[in-house]
Amino acid sequence: MHKTIKKTLAKSMAFALAVTMVGTLNVSDADAAKKIKLSKKSVTLKVGKSKTIKVKNVKAKKVKKLTVKSSKKKVVTAKKKGKTAFVVKAVSKGSAKVTAKVKVGKKTTTLKLKVKVSANAAKKGGSQSTETSKPADSSASPAASGAPSASETPKAGKETATPVPTATPVPDKRFTKLEESFDGPVDADGKVNGWTARCNPDDNKEAGLNTRLEILDEGVEPGSKSVVLRDRAKGWNGISIDLSDTITEGGTYRVTFSAKVPNDVSTDDFEDDDVLNLRVSGGYQVEEDTDATYRNYPADTDYPVYRTKWTTYTVEFSVPDAMYSYEFYFETNGYGTIPFAIDNLKLERIAVPNPFDPTLPSLKETYGKLGFEKFGTAVSYDTLLNSNNMGFINHHYNSITLGNQMKPDAMLTREVLKIPAEEADKYKDVVEYAKALGYYIPEDYANYDCNKDAEGNILIPEIDFKTTDKILKKCHDEGISMRYHTLIWHQQMPKAFFTKQFVDTQVSSDKEKDDPSDVVTDKDALMSREELYIKTIMDHVMSSQYSDVVYAVDVVNEFTHCTNISKQIGSDNWWKYAFGENFDPESPYVKKAFVFAYDILKKHNKEDKVSLIYNDYDTYAPGTAEQIISLITNINKKDDINPYGKVCAGVGMQCHFANAHGTAANLATTLNKFKEQDYEIQITELDITNQGTVTETTTDEEKAEINKKVADSYYDIMTELIKAKKNGANIRAIVIWGLTDVTSWRAESLPLLFGTDVSDVKEAFHKVIKAAEDASK
Template structure:
């Protein structure tokens, strides 16, 4: 009897197992069905441009090209695994000139391209033939004349229905949501292939810690040329400039950085044009001489305009200027100590300093001359913004009286786990956002007494920032001020997310956990 029952059990189990195997096949087949992921330009975010102006209407983008190989890039709202993508379709119209469509991976490398689209509204479909993780697209002119194209949407046909984001990084989390995931570096770090490779896995934006500051461009002492020589070298000389000589501006380091960024899909924040610190005193004196007397405000206005517009024009006239997407025009005015600026313009100017507004006007005028006022943003940058929130708002409102020159506030965010409280920091950021300003966290580090204390603080801070973003706040980037602890300006207090180039700390994992817990 027992043997017969065992036999029946075996038969029943055999039928059950077979049935289970059968029904397991069904959802697998369904999971592999193709799904279309379609994005228009309301769901994508602008990344960078070179020689292209654009406008968005009802999700469609109109792109005006100013020459051959001019290109504009946009970030997708998610990262897509091309190993699970069978085709990509751009719906577009470009009857007056050929354009190319490109796909870029999370490191900014071009991984797929289709050329020679030249048609009234139709689909351009191609197989990506790549296993890369793609998070941005490019649209490039092939013709040499000026012409326009309209791109309505892009569709990725996926198998398995997977977006394939892979392992979480700062780049494919915060970089996707905020557009800019950044770090502070120098040229030598960018020139190291191993360091550059690591940078590209976590960041799509860099800030030079010192090499774009005024003293790096002007030098410790002046080297003068005639006005005629300056004009022949491409310098901007305003009509109000009455002096016979112009100081040589040193761009070799910046040029090298721009090329590296361009070739590796990195963006660059310009930091900084006007600062009370790290600006040589000779720049404010007669004859550009350290022994001269301080010049008048009118002379200094002309010098400032010459410096700002020559500096920015050099970048945007070059081959790689498209990587510079933002500028800290004025840095730390509200915390300024005695400097050449105060010697010329006076101290204690409150929140209505004329030279600060003029600095923004000169920078804005330069962007306007290149057609970049919609794509490159100008910021006022300062530290301890949670202590002087109302003063910053008053200052930025003054700068923007008449024309909105300043897009927003750079919150440096050199923090400590004991100060400020996360709630105080969030309140300050909320005030800037409520006033209608864009906010970028520009120089973040968190000193601490222990790794676990830092991790908890970072989690709470990121949670607060992400909650404001989800509520509609115009927060467009977080830049960590250094790659790892020992290269930080506050190295003794271990303020960053990495203990060395490739070793993340608990705080790094907590930053990513905050992103996941926020519901992204």
Template sequence: MDTLKLYVESSNPAQAYYLDEVEIRQVSETPTTPPTEPTSGIESRFEDGTAQGWVSRMGTETVQVSNADARTGSYSLLTTGRQQTYAGPKLDVTATVQKGSRYTVSAWVKLAPGEQQPAKVRLSVQRDHQGESTYETVVGNTAITTGGWTHLYGTYTLAHEADTVSMYLETPEGTASFYMDDFELSLVPPLAIEKDIPSLHGLYQGQFSIGTAIEAFQTEGAYGELVQKHFNSVVAGNAMKPISLQPSEGQFHWEEADRIVQFAQQHGIAIRFHTLVWHNQTGDWMFKDKNGQPMTPTAENKKLLLDRLETHIRAVAARYKNVITDWDVVNEVIDPDQPDGMRRSKWYQITGTDYIDKAFRVTREAAGPNARLYINDYNTHEPKKRDFLYNLVRDLLAKGVPIDGVGHQSHIRLEFPAIDEMEQSIEKFASLGLDNQITELDMGLYSNDTDHYETIPEAMLIRQAHRYRALFDMFSRQQEHISNVTIWGTDDGNTWLSMFPIARLDKPLLFDERLKAKYAYWALVDPSKVPPLPAGSNE
């Protein structure tokens, strides 16, 4: 059809009439072509002697096929002449990746002969939309040498709109030359939750709420279904951190946070706020003086910084006052290696501990009397750090600072800490009449910062399950002193530990990357489904 005309007629050609408020509305969409299906993927092995779409990212480095070395076959891709750390081979994957789809990304990299080793390389994504570029790390900084090929492996979900998407290799420092071979970008089949298993939060009803950390994209699809089924509390993993909400002074970005809030409200899920004040992930502008220079400890700068703190808190609280119940007011203020136990952050350098006092008092005023206000930190099980935090909170309470509870991040590992230490910390803060929340729970499988598994041994997952059971048994014993336990992520495919402390495979959560229940989940719900501890384990 080329044209469509609408007209009004009458059986009486001499009759006059008025016509007003004509509306044409689309009531359903009938696509003229089938909807686009996600492309299955890309392989680059370079055996045809071409670069297969890979190009120089900056236009100054040389990206060419080489037969001097190869992981498989006879050819690989060699990048030389790099002048910036972010220069390297780039592949446009716009036609392959689709919004909402998940992909595995695999590449093998080797340092070129003559380069100083080891060097490090990472695999990144550049996403361009409406003239703005966003950069995401798929595989974090990974050591490479001249002695062998190193495997880079990760997953990527295109969670946002994009006009163009490209993948590229870069280095965190230096401009070393390197080979790449056997690149693969593969579509992961759509996710689906197990609908016939018990609800996790239902298991602990009457004891404490069960939360999870999410990003805005996890309010939809299978992720959203998983959250609705198993969790009755959510916290934003990143969307509510200071730099996310106010990246530059007076410019607030609410979209991602609002999506999480709207999702939670729609499904009757409580919301924790993380975090109002932190030394990390806060815009540099916060610590610049009125002339745009780094702040120094002066009375003028102290006032300016505390005024900015108040402005930020009041803006956030005004938007979410009636929907968010629990607030991480200040985060990670303790450093046990300092004589007084206080982290020497910019906040502390400019204001001393006044920023903590100010943050709690302003939040109480702005968020209202029913909001519960928390001071949040990691490694609160360590006696030295615990005692510094305890003394700080005790002294603040004595001055009338409105603190309702302590948040214990609880990023723990398979080997440590002792659960008894965690319990002692909860009891110590409860002795002040404070609530306790477990705010960022996960259980990394490694005992050090260097090991790396290509495949996690099943024995480790069994040990993890038994340790999770022992941990939650302790939480249940302490239910009078604990109001919430939040798991830091929905599933193993969305964990910060895939990039920290190094890029490596880790499985710290209750559901795997396909959203299937792990032994760790069953240890809480039905321990009979978990194999016995491997020989030599003592959890």
């Protein structure tokens, strides 16, 4: 055959073959085609060794950009080597992930490399990273994307190397991989291997539909099957499975699935372009009696599904840190109630939260040896429901403070108490009902018209104890103490508490435009409400079978700053309309607050067990300590208001070191002033935010410098606290205001002892320990 004919024939055959392949290739076939990948999925190196990793199945000239990043630079570094390779170098013992992003044309492919470093690298320190091959028994929040990294862990003590965390994730019975081809059958309960139709029977009944799962003789592979959801009454109806007992709290998961609209669906049913928007979703309850919360993964992301072909997607997501129940499901976003089918599902756990390191020195034990009774932290109730967080707290702390969940705006519902219809015949009026619930009703309460409706019926503000009761029990079960924070404040008190008839009026964002005409200005009427509120709460807490966990109550918060009010909606100082705007050390409502609280302590014989505290910030600023002393002196003075004498045990020094006044020297001076007054002193909200701020442009070196300054400040501050304690100051408690930088109210300042999570030990932690060690020498 002539060469030209041979060449032409070869080209024709190649073209025909290409056309055939294009005509039959669907998403599943594409999975078998060559994809960009790494030469290795995982490597193990010894400290100091390097390894070149190649990017395969793409030519360098087609790569527009290659980026590589290590999740733990203290463990592994990664450096580009041209456009199709990079070098990983082992720095210290541990595990890390290297993420490579390869941009070809407009598409960027993300590739992951697991690196394990084996060798004794104790002198390097650092926190333990996630071991995806060993699921953890406990869990914590994964580090937030873009969260600031902690500086390298220093040596503890003078010459002793920082111990490397040795806690190993413990394998559990929860699944690491769930695969389903949906070949059936549908069982008697309408389920397919645990998967079910997610729907509301009432909706189905109203619509005359039977929402159900069926096995469809139409799968990704020829001759295979899938599961389809038929007769959907609502768009949220989906294909669902309950994973409550098998999901890992805070775990990261990857789901791969294929989806399609069945062939038997008419094109007339589609709203647009024969496409259906599918969503990957999850619903969870934090506790049995809480409402469910629902999420899409990632948030508000749609995955197009077609009638003409199977489409395959891979999605990564993280589940909540604490759960009572968890449901995983597929649903649609809009597009009516068209049926959809799922096939070849694989749900695998790819990471678990880093466990805290139980080999670290315990803060509570270290400082307990120096005479500090309580060493605590600030949390929310949900934080306590996570087993890893709770283990971490129990290791380091013996006290907690709820940041917001016991403040007045959390306790007061902004509604008035009402007798339930089913109990209306049991009580003659709401006062009798309130007393049956344990409310304290002052004798003069009914004397004020502002506490009555238009018909003269008594109105009582509703107080919500659900969260408080749970917290008390949780603390009791875990053997941890609690500070109650806080009863009275000039902020975070709902306006309804101050209005006539407790009407919840809208507050303008422009304070000057707020109309105070509906605000109660009668001092006696307000103090009657205050008595009802304080005594009801105190009696409820002190009557609890778990009341022994409470060792301190912040009765009044930040009164010396009552003129420094926020202009945010709902944050105005509503006390000012009756008692004046300026700080007054003889303010009757402040003094009475302590007396009301003390009344209840005496009732329960707890006046020697629970400290009533005045809590404030910037206590070391010029003049503030003197204001506080004048205030507490008046509170504890016997007179017509206070028949007892000393009802305020002392002062809570918040110690948010946020400005130039926040220095160890100023702290030492103030501690001495309060010591001279014989006050109980509690360091109630310690964090350091005056050493720099992290922004989007902050470099790693700049972050490290901020962390170093924060650590040095902690050393100086703790040293002064220890000195003051040794010199006779009655410092009962030290409370660090939060678990980690990421969860701090001022995260941008890297203010705490742990960084991205409870496993990320910062230099600040070691400096706090070192201050105690040095003081013991």
